[in-house]
Amino acid sequence: MTKAHHEMMDGRLHVYTRDGSRFWQCSTFLNERNWRTSTKTDSLAEAKDFAEDWYLTLRGKHRAGTLKHERTFAQAADQFKEEYEALTDGERNATYVAGHWRRLNLHLLPFFGKLGLSEVKPAKVQEYRIKRRKEIVKGKSTAPARSTIKQEMVTLRQVLNTAVLHGWLEAAPSLKEQYRKSGKVSHRAWFSPDEYKQLYEATRERAQKPKRANYKEDAEDLHDFVLFMANTGLRPDEVKLIQFRDVKIVKDIATKQTILEIDVRGKRGVGFCKSTAGAVLPFQRVQKRRKGQPTDRVFPVGHQELFNTILVEQKLKFDREGQRRTIYSLRHTYICLRLMEGADIYQIAKNCRTSVKMIEDFYASHIKDLLDTASINVRRPRSYRKREPEARQGDSAG
Known part of the structure; x- marks a missing residue:
């Protein structure tokens, strides 16, 4: 419930407080929808300054045609979490599921969370890969392994597929790694x-x-x-x-x-x-x-x-x-x-x-x-190899 309310910009901008929060909120109506955000301050004067800058930024984007109403990556991630837990209950190991949430919370959401889904493009994914390859793993002196980043791409793809399923994204972008090294298959480390x-x-x-x-x-x-x-x-x-x-x-x-x-x-x-x-x-x-x-x-x-x-x-x-x-x-x-x-x-x-x-x-x-040596080192009988030229001459003579 709104406790206090102030109008600005001839009633086009509203600054108000709500129960359960000490911070001032602001809202406006643009591009056929309501926009709201928190000012992150409990000072009315500071809240009004923030709200005015925020409103003018939105109006500038609206006039330039760049103000889009779309879901964010964070919202798609929340939807993925809700659906994945419900639909795979008991079918996926708890540790495997926890791995998805860990990758989201530690790496994917801090990087992609505030982006609109249409902004998660191959170039942005490449930027994420570069960022991760430059990071040092905690407690080690090396960057994350290629398999670690590959697992993060699996989680990223799951979130984007959820967005496609709900019609929030037309198609998931390509997550193919550019400039990758040879796809040569190497054997796993083992003990002879x-x-x-x-x-x-x-x-x-x-x-x-x-x-x-x-x-x-x-x-x-x-x-x-x-x-x-x-x-x-x-x-x-x-x-x-x-x-x-x-x-x-x-x-x-x-x-x-x-x-x-x-x-x-x-x-x-x-x-x-x-x-x-x-x-x-x-x-x-x-x-x-x-x-x-x-x-x-x-x-x-x-x-x-x-x-x-x-x-x-x-x-x-x-x-x-x-x-x-x-x-x-x-x-x-x-x-x-x-x-x-x-x-x-x-x-x-x-x-x-x-x-x-x-x-x-x-x-x-x-x-x-x-390897079957008997099949690899097979040899024709010596008598067959001697008769073979004669057979060929007979064929050509005929």
């Missing part, structure tokens, strides 16, 4: 069989001989964590959510081996995973050591710091292409080792909750064991 052996032997030694006595349990957890990850292929975010009740030790009918059946909850919702036999003993050790209750998490801590310390000590932090190895590299190791053992690529994709194309592009393309 020898490197993986070197890693788990190092974690086992650390578990047996920790630097300090009170570090022993953490070192034991890390050793079992490495073995569990490399024998299940779980994503790091998935393994953090696994509770003891999600894991069952079963006798596999097909292989006659004892394995784990795991109910997985991750970015693609609920899925299932069957481990190799190598994951059973680490799981049993963790369960015994922690006396895990059904609702307790199996690996509530990722031990990232100790894992990186061991990688550096073993000179395993980077692969030969200079790619940085992380906890995620254990998932990549599982996929590569299974393919090297001759596992069916479709079954691996299902077990890892990913696509065959993803595996073909980032894993299978660099594994030499997948």
Whole structure:
């Protein structure tokens, strides 16, 4: 409810206060709609000065034909939030959804928020990319990774598509990156069989001989964590959510081996995973050591710091292409080792909750064991090669 009201510019401009706010507001009617804003001051004199400048600016834009009535990017973002949460409730992992909101609040809204939707053009998106590439990531000395900015573009596209859906924007602009480097596909950082052996032997030694006595349990957890990850292929975010009740030790009918059946909850919702036999003993050790209750998490801590310390000590932090190895590299190791053992690529994709194309592009393309030497090094019989010229002469003579 309006508490105080003043008219200016022969009644074309209004300055007033409302319940619940100590600041003066101002409003006017231009271009067949009402325009309102806050003066951000509780002084009437300052509010009148602000309102007059604001009104004259709007009228100048109106006369120049640049005063447009359109939704802002921030309004489209609010609509996207409301719809996305309602329509994907329970279908998207909470961490994945939170990533959208984090990218919006930290980066996209501060840059695009006040812009009209028609102002979000390819050139503006390019300006945003340049700005982000010049920023330094907090706690690091490098700019955001290309994959980080790519995720921000995904969120940006979602907001623009929401605007198109509601008719606020005729078409979403192109978000294609200009001057991009070669689209060459590189493999994901992983541990070769020898490197993986070197890693788990190092974690086992650390578990047996920790630097300090009170570090022993953490070192034991890390050793079992490495073995569990490399024998299940779980994503790091998935393994953090696994509770003891999600894991069952079963006798596999097909292989006659004892394995784990795991109910997985991750970015693609609920899925299932069957481990190799190598994951059973680490799981049993963790369960015994922690006396895990059904609702307790199996690996509530990722031990990232100790894992990186061991990688550096073993000179395993980077692969030969200079790619940085992380906890995620254990998932990549599982996929590569299974393919090297001759596992069916479709079954691996299902077990890892990913696509065959993803595996073909980032894993299978660099594994030499997948090349069939018998087909590559095929040779014609020597007797056939001797008779071939004679056959050709007979053909030409005829």
